[in-house]
Amino acid sequence: MEDAPLSAFSVFFTQTASFLTYQRLMEGNKGQSNAQSLFEVHQIPSDNHIRHLLDAVQPKCVFPVFDEILQVLEQAGELTRFRSFAETLLMAMDGTEYFGSSQIRCPQCSSRTLKSGETHCFHSMVTPVLVCPGQAQVLPWVPEFVVPQDGHDKQDCENAAAKRWLLQYGCRYSGFNLTVLGDDLYCHQPLCQLLLAQQFNFILVCRPDSHKQQFSF
Numbered sequence: 394m395e396d397a398p399l400s401a402f403s404v405f406f407t408q409t410a411s412f413l414t415y416q417r418l419m420e421g422n423k424g425q426s427n428a429q430s431l432f433e434v435h436q437i438p439s440d441n442h443i444r445h446l447l448d449a450v451q452p453k454c455v456f457p458v459f460d461e462i463l464q465v466l467e468q469a470g471e472l473t474r475f476r477s478f479a480e481t482l483l484m485a486m487d488g489t490e491y492f493g494s495s496q497i498r499c500p501q502c503s504s505r506t507l508k509s510g511e512t513h514c515f516h517s518m519v520t521p522v523l524v525c526p527g528q529a530q531v532l533p534w535v536p537e538f539v540v541p542q543d544g545h546d547k548q549d550c551e552n553a554a555a556k557r558w559l560l561q562y563g564c565r566y567s568g569f570n571l572t573v574l575g576d577d578l579y580c581h582q583p584l585c586q587l588l589l590a591q592q593f594n595f596i597l598v599c600r601p602d603s604h605k606q607q608f609s610f
Contacts, residue, residue: 482569483523485522493513535558539554563587573596
């Protein structure tokens with residue numbers, strides 16, 4: 394079980410379409426793969442074996458790791474490198490899809506109707522990430538998944554997920570002097586008020602075609 398998440402994590406350090414093929418090729422050529430030497434993986438599992446073991450694990454089980462990494466970087470003074478405009482930390486919020494299919498769906502799926510009339514199901518989440526101009530590295534924080542909510546008939550959306558994240562984690566990070574960056578989707582009064590209530594600064598895209606009243610003055 395321990396080898397599965399270590400192997401999955403090590404994927405981010407390789408640039409190949411098949412993690413398993415790459416590791417086995419390295420092991421055959423050099424006698425040891427970097428999954429073994431860098432991540433102490435004892436037996437390299439197959440891709441399907443990794444999925445089988447990890448699919449049942451709730452994402453919240455790994456959420457504490459995000460705070461642990463943040464604490465380590467803060468104690469080491471590394472967050473100073475991420476401070477930018479007005480000495481704030483820039484946190485970009487955006488949505489991303491990580492699965493999509495027209496044949497497979499589950500109760501947690503969102504869906505959209507394509508121009509062809511076909512229904513496309515997908516999974517998505519809001520990903521807050523610390524960024525800084527000139528820094529090649531970014532620091533991801535706990536994501537918020539776009540999933541059906543109990544007691545809501547309307548399909549969940551990125552905007553609602555962003556609000557849930559702010560309500561759940563805003564107080565925890567308000568002392569970091571954050572400036573939230575977001576696209577036009579986030580640029581509306583309820584979310585701006587929520588950002589201010591959490592003591593966050595914000596820089597949001599405001600497009601003329603979606604904010605006509607503001608650009609009419």
